[in-house]
Amino acid sequence: MHSIRPVIAGNGLAILLTVVFLLPTTAVFAFVASAPIDDLFADIGVWFHQNYQWKFDEFDTIERFTKIGFALRAIIISVGISFLYFWISNWLNHGLARIRSKGSIGKQSLVIESIQPWIFVGPALTLLILFLLIPAFATLSLSFQEADGTPTVRNYAFLWDPSALGYMQFRLAMRNSLMWLILVPTCCITLGLLIAVLADSVRWGIIAKTIIFVPLAISFVGAAIIWRNIFAGGGIEAQQTINGLTPSYQIGLLKSILGHPPSYNEPLYNLKFWGNFFLMWILVWVQTGFAMVIFSAALRGVPQDTIEAATIDGASPYQMFFRIKLPQIYSTVVVVWTTLIVLVLKMFDIPYALSANDDDKLLLATMMENARNNWSIGGDNVDNLFASIAIMLMLTVIPNMAFNAWRIRREQKEIGH
């Protein structure tokens, strides 16, 4: 065993160094060497342009086809490099072990076996350390620094100092986060349960479920655009449309139903305080499908004999659901709840798309973005403020993490005993 340690260390280092130097060099070389492909694509584009007489500018065609060429080679090279890593390191591992162990098969396989796992988990762990762990601690230390690096707690002054930048915004963001936290998961779960139960009892349930499910595939910005048609304000001023008096209507469905006149053209999501609820609804619309699918599967997994026993005992359908089925899927409800809570805490896209600069609609994530973009009047420590708000965001997630860990441990103990 003693003689084998240096061999393992040496081989490991050799593989590491080879990979670290070879792969980036190969990537850069491949990019430079394959550059003429872009011109080739541009020529193909020009050929299409001339043969089919496309209407738009020839320059646009060249630009777009060059980009497609770039896309293709970028995709092939980046994916190829990641495959190359595993192939080369595996080959090196075997080759080096064979050379260094001087014919002893047992020693050779021992060397291979002890390096192989690290080749497999290496890239994943490196990425996680470089892109999540170290940055998280760097952000923590950034949040206790001035822009020039001197230690300070000034970036957290918005917590206690009413005159500090962000004092009001932070309170609004916390108020809104709390409302989002309570309402969005509750609505998603209630609606999800209701739909799961209803859809399983009607014949066209599968179609209903698919329709409820589709919004999950759509980006939050896309969902914001979709709901803008419903929540928007009145049509534009008549004179602007066409040189005359055009009858102007409410272009937002909901405002029209509420009977707002066209001249009142504030979108519903811009309302002070109440606007938040319309933004929340967009997220509910997207995420209900997620809750529904999971509850639907969980309800189908409820053991049939408990249901039969309850039926024999004469349970009403109402009792059946609340006394028999719901307690058995309780842990699933909790999991969905915690997943949604994390999602809501990190929510950024919807308020950013529809009400980016409105302090009344802030959440912690949008507050970070505002701090970085708009708060430079308060000094040059905007990046540090960004970091301190990010730490606040992390703190709001921690109770959830702790609860999750506690729950998983308890479940494992229950299984163990």
Place this chain on the structure above:
Amino acid sequence: MMISPSLRHVVLALIVFIWIVPFVALITTSLRSEVASKTAGFWTAFTPTELGHSFRTHEKGQINDTKVISGNIFERLNKDTSNFPVSGTVNSILFKGRIPDPNDPTKTVLIRKLVPAGEIMDVRGGDFVFETNGNFTWTFSELSTPKPKKLDAFIKQNPVFGDDAYIEVLFENKNVPNALISSFIVTIPATIIPITIAAFAAYAFAWMSFPGRDWLFVIVVSLMVVPTQLAFLPILQGFSGIASWATQLKQWLTDCELTNSCEVASKSFASLWITHTAFAMPLAIYLLRNYIVNLPKELLQSARIDGANHLQIFTKIIVPLSVPALASFSIFQFLWVWNDLIVALYIGPNNATDKVFPIRLQNQLGTFKDQLHLLNASAVISMIIPVIVFLSMQRYFIRGLLAGSVKGG
């Protein structure tokens, strides 16, 4: 449930209706004309709706010394355009002009008045009369050459749809095609690379033994809830460090100073690929490891006895058997990256041609504020690909969802 079967249908139908209406709004708005989409709600697109249109009575120089000019309002409106032809019934025309003041006959007053069909109105000294079918006559008492008059007609317009908004955003506007290509450039490697790396790691966590394996796995999985916002600034600083280093290297190696092209951008597609790959690791490793660990152990053992090494076992046995898990994670990752706004905003390229679709849509919420047909068409284009992927591979997606949540993540 206590509620009766018919009530079940009604409640479910109501919920489904609420879910569908926004999609109807989206597609309807994208198929309407600019004026229609910004003056009247999408629900008016299906029934005759009164909208304002302005038309010229005739072209300049078309009429010479005549007593009667006649024509058709719809012909005048549709003469230049084949898109969104206007048809329907003309309700009224807005009269703007001076009439004798009823209180003081020596003066005139300016009035604006809606004149219904059949009523004579005084336009440039002639009598202008129109019918609901659009025919109008403009009669003068003596031969004259009137200048063309622009009039505003209120027309109860028949429903009309067209694909002009799609043609415009796809072929006349550069941003949407560029965003589509950029989104593909970002999404494809950011799906394939993480799944490759995570599959190897998951195999190691499931079936190989090495010191610290179990607690490493716990750490990896617990990173799943860490908000990515926490990492943006340091990552950005790291990439700008690399970029300035690459700039110097380029300066040193090539003659880029002559063409002033030495600058290497710190926010690029490559930085976005790597960041997405890193952020995807915890969930990917968790899902794949849970799948791989449940594959029959005898397979591994018999392959080992036959002398296969780990790479061979992985590529020949594990990958073919894990296709369902790989598929379900790749759909997750594809949808996540395609729809991602925040990572692209902080880490991704920020020049106009390389913006990914969600950022482009977010910008268009501002630039297309008054061109709702374009905004909605662009949103539809951004959704087509994820929705097709999603619906065609729904089964795998649901399987991944269940594995990720029900077992407790």
